[in-house]
Amino acid sequence: MRREQNSGRGRSSAMHVGKLMARLNVKNVRFDVGSGGIPELTPQDVAAALGYVEDGIGREMLCQVWWPDGAKLTERHLLEILAEAQRLEWQRREDAMLNAMLAVAAHGNKAQMLYAKAHGDRWPRMAWMEQGIPVPAQGYTRVRRAVIDEMKGAGLCSGCNGRAYRSNDTGALCLCPLCLGSGHRPISERSRAEACGVSWMGYRKGWDRVYEWTMALCTESMRRASQQFHDGLGTVRVPN
Numbered sequence: 001m002r003r004e005q006n007s008g009r010g011r012s013s014a015m016h017v018g019k020l021m022a023r024l025n026v027k028n029v030r031f032d033v034g035s036g037g038i039p040e041l042t043p044q045d046v047a048a049a050l051g052y053v054e055d056g057i058g059r060e061m062l063c064q065v066w067w068p069d070g071a072k073l074t075e076r077h078l079l080e081i082l083a084e085a086q087r088l089e090w091q092r093r094e095d096a097m098l099n100a101m102l103a104v105a106a107h108g109n110k111a112q113m114l115y116a117k118a119h120g121d122r123w124p125r126m127a128w129m130e131q132g133i134p135v136p137a138q139g140y141t142r143v144r145r146a147v148i149d150e151m152k153g154a155g156l157c158s159g160c161n162g163r164a165y166r167s168n169d170t171g172a173l174c175l176c177p178l179c180l181g182s183g184h185r186p187i188s189e190r191s192r193a194e195a196c197g198v199s200w201m202g203y204r205k206g207w208d209r210v211y212e213w214t215m216a217l218c219t220e221s222m223r224r225a226s227q228q229f230h231d232g233l234g235t236v237r238v239p240n
């Protein structure tokens with residue numbers, strides 16, 4: 001059951017997805033008291049709406065960030081699918097690098113720009129050989145964990161209160177300019193380097209690109225999942 005076409009509907013009147021999903025946490029059953037919005041929604045409605053969110057990074061992130069009780073079982077799965085996404089992106093960048101090298105070989109200086117771009121986009125090695133045995137780079141695992149922690153721990157954006165969208169001067173909904181749709185307050189590059197366990201210099205040698213890409217993937221996936229969740233709510237609770 002996927003409803004990706006009408007994902008923009010109902011967003012303006014919808015409560016924040018986090019407040020709704022908090023109803024699934026036993027500890028937070030009173031969270032909705034006096035919160036306005038759609039007070040008649042039950043945890044069962046919220047759980048049913050979650051069923052309308054397609055499987056993948058966005059759904060897992062929604063659970064990780066807003067439903068810790070339900071997310072305990074899914075963290076490993078989330079880390080696995082993020083690892084696979086990173087591996088595919090690493091491969092794409094290496095392919096671009098190889099193509100650029102071949103282009104330089106064939107066309108000389110005319111392909112230098114392509115080469116410079118591909119080289120600048122390259123990610124750190126995923127593994128290297130140590131006494132004949134491949135050793136995986138720990139950085140990718142650290143980035144995955146740090147991104148999840150950042151999305152779970154960072155405070156809500158003051159511009160949109162975590163909604164990712166806000167009204168502009170004409171009343172139209174637009175992507176929040178402060179958080180660019182993440183719903184969270186951005187944290188500093190240095191804090192990110194620290195969270196990844198690398199020096200600032202080391203972070204700037206390519207781990208920043210890995211971090212930003214992984215963050216963007218999680219943010220965009222979660223935004224889409226939130227839209228599907230709200231669409232699901234509209235289906236679960238059709239007005240009489």
Ligand SMILES: [Zn+2]
Binds near residue numbers: 157163180184
């Ligand atoms: Zn915002």
